[in-house]
Amino acid sequence: MRVTGKVVRFDDIRGYGFIAPDIGGDDVFLHANDLEMEKSLARPGAKVSFEIEDGPRGKFATSVRPGQGALTGIDDRSNDTGLGADEYYDVLSVEEFKCTITEILLDIAPAITGEQIKQVRTKFEALARKHGWVES
DSSP states (O other), X not given: OEEEEEEEEEETTTTEEEEEETTOSSOEEXXXXXXXXXXXXXXXXXXXXEEEEEETTEEEEEEEEEBTTTTTTOOOSSOTTSOOTTOBOOOBOHHHHHHHHHHHHHXXXXXXXXXXXXXXXXXXXXXXXXXXXXXX
């Protein structure tokens, strides 16, 4: 079952930390190998979604992804998207990301040219790669 929580602490050098699940209970161990996002985003207070598994030393987090607000640092509990604060977003493939950007551009600016779309997508793709918003 996928749950949400906040990173309590994370040591970049040692590659591990802990997450406090929103459902309560003990903090869950987090290892860098289980991150599906940039390590730099695993900072104290960052919202994440993850799976919880039992291991020989207790519970640990797997498939850790940024939660809503984690990418911007904004706790957006009331928004006009219809998504609650506990929702999470999948990391898109580069092709899915490009298609999404294209659809948005054509929706808001139907007269945009193919060359303009390519220029905008290139800039957004670079930004998305930098922040780990797309699969590498």
